[in-house]
Amino acid sequence: AQTVTQSQPEMSVQEAETVTLSCTYDTSESDYYLFWYKQPPSRQMILVIRQEAYKQQNATENRFSVNFQKAAKSFSLKISDSQLGDAAMYFCAYRSDTGRRALTFGSGTRLQVQP
Amino acid sequence: DSGVTQTPKHLITATGQRVTLRCSPRSGDLSVYWYQQSLDQGLQFLIQYYNGEERAKGNILERFSAQQFPDLHSELNLSSLELGDSALYFCASSVGQGDNEQFFGPGTRLTVL
Numbered sequence: 626a627q628t629v630t631q632s633q634p635e636m637s638v639q640e641a642e643t644v645t646l647s648c649t650y651d652t653s654e655s656d657y658y659l660f661w662y663k664q665p666p667s668r669q670m671i672l673v674i675r676q677e678a679y680k681q682q683n684a685t686e687n688r689f690s691v692n693f694q695k696a697a698k699s700f701s702l703k704i705s706d707s708q709l710g711d712a713a714m715y716f717c718a719y720r721s722d723t724g725r726r727a728l729t730f731g732s733g734t735r736l737q738v739q740p
Numbered sequence: 741d742s743g744v745t746q747t748p749k750h751l752i753t754a755t756g757q758r759v760t761l762r763c764s765p766r767s768g769d770l771s772v773y774w775y776q777q778s779l780d781q782g783l784q785f786l787i788q789y790y791n792g793e794e795r796a797k798g799n800i801l802e803r804f805s806a807q808q809f810p811d812l813h814s815e816l817n818l819s820s821l822e823l824g825d826s827a828l829y830f831c832a833s834s835v836g837q838g839d840n841e842q843f844f845g846p847g848t849r850l851t852v853l
Binding site for chain 1: 847
């Protein structure tokens, strides 16, 4: 079974600064997808960014980028120019491309943004 | 707005009772996933339906059941409720079975007293 580990329960960053959230995963599969979801106080789950395991290039969405290290099974999220609206829970998630298609989530990292 | 709707938004009930949570997927989406978010267990997958048929099961208790109807809406039935069933229940939908993105509904907050 796949597992996803987020070892940072809480992180804090100053507005306009950069922060990196860590995620590691364990799988024996070669084809899969990785995601970062944001959950603000409204509790809505919002997709931030996704990475296909077969792609070597790291995904980027505006101020959000990932560092995907397939051999190390590491998938970190970098948020640049942090904004107050970035404050939320962030969940790393794994999805197989060959087996079960449901998401396996990590335990989450609560990000605080200090003005 | 993801296009996925869930009703009710909040539900308060007593132990031993039975409740039904409803989910309407985005227009055109055939897959529906149910997830539970609780303080103890975090976010975990319960069950998936695709075009009316059960496709995958996760950590779903025997007291829980689900179905997907011909109009593609889905219901999650929770019975013999216990205090530990209090959680946020999410429904997500995707076009097929292996799409890149699942779109999440706003969730139903269940409180068991």
